[in-house]
Amino acid sequence: MSVLIANVALVNRPLFDTYDYRLILKGRKSAAECAYLKGARVLVPFGKSISSLAVIVSLKDHALQQSATLKEAKLLDETGLMGEDVFESVLFGARYYHYPLGQCFFTALPLALREGKSCELARVDLLMLCEDAPARLQKATGKTRIKSPAQLKLLSLLSEEAAGTLAIPVTEARDRGIPPHAITALLDKKLIRRVKSEIDYTTWQEGLKGGSVIKEQGPALNPGQAYAVERVASARGHETFLLYGITGSGKTEVYLRIIEKVLEKGKAALVLVPEIALTPQTFERFHRRFNVPVASLHSALSDRERFETYLNARYGKSAILIGTRSALFTPLPGLGLIVIDEEHDSSFKQGDGFRYHARVLARERARLCNCPLVLGSATPALESIVKAESGEYTRLDLTERAGGAAPPHLKLIDLTTEPLSQGMFCGIGTTLENAIGEETVKGNQVLLFLNRRGYSRHLVCHSCGNIFSCPHCDNLLTVHHEERVLSCHICEYRESLPHICPVCHHAELVETGFGTEQVEEFLKNRYPDVGVERIDRDTVKNRDELEARLEKIRRGQSQIVVGTQMLAKGHDFPDVTLVGIIDIDSGLYSDDFRSLEYTAQLITQVAGRAGRALKEGYVIVQSHHPDHELLYNLIERRSDYLPLVLSLLPLRQQLKLPPYGAQAFLESNSEDRDAAHAFLSTLLTGLTRESLPQGVTLSPVLSDKMEKRHNRFHFHILASGDNETSLAALLDKAVNAVKKGGIPAGVRFAIDVDPLLMI
Numbered sequence: 001m002s003v004l005i006a007n008v009a010l011v012n013r014p015l016f017d018t019y020d021y022r023l024i025l026k027g028r029k030s031a032a033e034c035a036y037l038k039g040a041r042v043l044v045p046f047g048k049s050i051s052s053l054a055v056i057v058s059l060k061d062h063a064l065q066q067s068a069t070l071k072e073a074k075l076l077d078e079t080g081l082m083g084e085d086v087f088e089s090v091l092f093g094a095r096y097y098h099y100p101l102g103q104c105f106f107t108a109l110p111l112a113l114r115e116g117k118s119c120e121l122a123r124v125d126l127l128m129l130c131e132d133a134p135a136r137l138q139k140a141t142g143k144t145r146i147k148s149p150a151q152l153k154l155l156s157l158l159s160e161e162a163a164g165t166l167a168i169p170v171t172e173a174r175d176r177g178i179p180p181h182a183i184t185a186l187l188d189k190k191l192i193r194r195v196k197s198e199i200d201y202t203t204w205q206e207g208l209k210g211g212s213v214i215k216e217q218g219p220a221l222n223p224g225q226a227y228a229v230e231r232v233a234s235a236r237g238h239e240t241f242l243l244y245g246i247t248g249s250g251k252t253e254v255y256l257r258i259i260e261k262v263l264e265k266g267k268a269a270l271v272l273v274p275e276i277a278l279t280p281q282t283f284e285r286f287h288r289r290f291n292v293p294v295a296s297l298h299s300a301l302s303d304r305e306r307f308e309t310y311l312n313a314r315y316g317k318s319a320i321l322i323g324t325r326s327a328l329f330t331p332l333p334g335l336g337l338i339v340i341d342e343e344h345d346s347s348f349k350q351g352d353g354f355r356y357h358a359r360v361l362a363r364e365r366a367r368l369c370n371c372p373l374v375l376g377s378a379t380p381a382l383e384s385i386v387k388a389e390s391g392e393y394t395r396l397d398l399t400e401r402a403g404g405a406a407p408p409h410l411k412l413i414d415l416t417t418e419p420l421s422q423g424m425f426c427g428i429g430t431t432l433e434n435a436i437g438e439e440t441v442k443g444n445q446v447l448l449f450l451n452r453r454g455y456s457r458h459l460v461c462h463s464c465g466n467i468f469s470c471p472h473c474d475n476l477l478t479v480h481h482e483e484r485v486l487s488c489h490i491c492e493y494r495e496s497l498p499h500i501c502p503v504c505h506h507a508e509l510v511e512t513g514f515g516t517e518q519v520e521e522f523l524k525n526r527y528p529d530v531g532v533e534r535i536d537r538d539t540v541k542n543r544d545e546l547e548a549r550l551e552k553i554r555r556g557q558s559q560i561v562v563g564t565q566m567l568a569k570g571h572d573f574p575d576v577t578l579v580g581i582i583d584i585d586s587g588l589y590s591d592d593f594r595s596l597e598y599t600a601q602l603i604t605q606v607a608g609r610a611g612r613a614l615k616e617g618y619v620i621v622q623s624h625h626p627d628h629e630l631l632y633n634l635i636e637r638r639s640d641y642l643p644l645v646l647s648l649l650p651l652r653q654q655l656k657l658p659p660y661g662a663q664a665f666l667e668s669n670s671e672d673r674d675a676a677h678a679f680l681s682t683l684l685t686g687l688t689r690e691s692l693p694q695g696v697t698l699s700p701v702l703s704d705k706m707e708k709r710h711n712r713f714h715f716h717i718l719a720s721g722d723n724e725t726s727l728a729a730l731l732d733k734a735v736n737a738v739k740k741g742g743i744p745a746g747v748r749f750a751i752d753v754d755p756l757l758m759i
Helices: 032-037 083-097 101-108 133-139 149-160 170-175 180-188 204-208 223-233 251-264 280-289 303-314 325-329 358-369 382-389 430-441 516-526 543-554 595-607 629-636 641-646 649-655 673-689 724-741
Strands: 002-010 019-025 041-046 049-061 072-075 125-129 192-196 240-245 268-272 294-297 320-323 335-341 373-377 394-398 409-414 445-449 458-461 478-480 485-487 494-496 509-512 532-535 560-563 576-581 618-623 662-670 696-698 702-709 712-721 748-753
Touching: 002 032, 002 041, 002 101, 019 041, 019 049, 032 049, 049 072, 049 101, 083 101, 083 325, 083 358, 083 748, 101 325, 125 149, 125 170, 133 149, 149 180, 149 192, 170 180, 170 280, 170 294, 170 303, 180 192, 223 240, 223 251, 223 394, 240 251, 240 382, 251 268, 251 280, 251 335, 251 373, 268 325, 280 294, 280 320, 294 303, 320 325, 325 358, 335 358, 358 373, 382 641, 382 649, 409 629, 430 445, 430 576, 430 618, 458 478, 516 532, 516 560, 532 543, 576 595, 595 618, 595 629, 595 641, 618 629, 629 641, 662 673, 662 724, 673 696, 673 712, 673 724, 696 724, 712 724, 724 748
Parallel strands: 019 072, 240 373, 240 394, 268 320, 268 335, 294 320, 335 373, 409 618, 445 560, 445 576, 532 560, 576 618
Antiparallel strands: 002 019, 002 049, 041 049, 041 072, 125 192, 458 509, 478 485, 485 494, 662 712, 662 748, 696 712, 702 712
């Protein structure tokens, strides 16, 4: 028997400290010999709890007098759960983001493992054809014939799999666009059946048995694509590549070709994408191309399905994993490539809890795995551009659209010169209105972008001036006509659309502003013979609803599409010839220093939806400020995105703003306003009592722009440093001060390193 001292991080408690426990093992083993237990789970007594879950951080040999006073930890796993690369990435993330290590492990582990369940490989649900299904389908006529496209697609997929002798996982069917109701319908008709897989520890490499990793060849590459593929594939060990490709330049095909070469070496690939890009179209491309298991992790999966995916990946059964930012914590033995598509996208930054950025942790994991990291975007973040300019990243350019498509023509419309037409009241000027009519008459499709959902922005009493606002947030309520409600887009509070003012009891209520719902209503009345599709969070609640609407667009059933950020990137609509950006002005005069960068990204990404096939594309950008420098350079002077955003760098450098300086927020919130403010005031006093690290400045305690959210009052201190090192030293002091002084009951404290939004 061996007694070791295990240093552990408690998973379910927001504690910055780690703690020592006795760990009793069979046989005589030293701490060095048990290094494989780092990352394993243990149950430990802590406080009033007799079985808190924790993760082993490190092990050391005991001294009898030292271990005698320690409480005992009960080991749950025979080895670490997440692989050394993920484990070390989590440790790095806890240090870099100054977040409690146990809570970082909480983020990294699936719910089942946080609940202490076994990490043994489990049986999963599979779908397969019933034995008599082919004969019954052949005889079907009239009412008995299957007409549902989704059901037909599933039957086709199952028929392809060795004439029905093989099955596909339910999760794969859903990823490839088969909604649950279609699966249920075929089960009820007894054309397919649900079976449990056998527990099989065969890895994907063993299952391939020397066969080809691809099912079908991809299209011919242009010179830029071919060079990018070869350059990444020839990388020796870790190297970070910034794949800068204009919209429609075929970045995805480059990813596929690089992944092919990685798979041929027996290595796995991890592909991170924004949530909105996880459509069946995306998965279908991977499943059709590769003859290896492709797994997915995203919000549409249940906790059980996420756990199954985690286990399959951990045991080497997944060759490719596609997912959102949290997929970064999934173990993949023999990881040979990480890809982050749309690397500039803000969804890669976690907004609460463990506030990590996937780009930062992906680079650390790629370094640990000694493999390439590819960051792809048509509009890279300035942080990535500067690293490429300095040589820290290798930049690869794709400057021409794949398939010979021409870039779209951009036109800037001065709204101050447009007549005050009916369309203008919902943001559509006469020039854009006429262009919509011309393109739809030709049989083409039109995409209109407005990043504001709802019907009207606010509801105001004309008599007394009362503005209807959320009782739980410092936020005005948005009018939604379809549901006849006022809604808060922060906490989702809803109330019925009123007929009279609750303050003065008059009925003179006025709506101001417009959103996608009002634009849709105008378009349906203006073009009654043309299908109009609205895509925003009000019409799309899940991936199945999104795919159903996208399918209608691809089939040409909807010629006009209006939507929010959901439409801005990743989608390929070959018949869209006109894109209209209805309201761009809100991003031009923001107090956020990143607003111009974000606006340039938005225009470039939305414009990239036009003319992606052989049809010529046009983009109309409407503004009341057409003389703004960014709009003038991007549209009138036809500047590319890269030189335009590079022109923003001198001011950033002068003011020592990111990427030339480092920032972090020290945040507090509470239902008690005074308590939240007092906590940060005390912290600020303690930090400034001694000299700050050189190059670091602290703001006073400030209210967030929206101080009250979810019935809690939010405050912050902005910490700025000349570099990451000096800022990290300050944040270490802040953490030590909080550990020493404690956090008052009811107050929440957090540190947000490298924030993307100025709160």
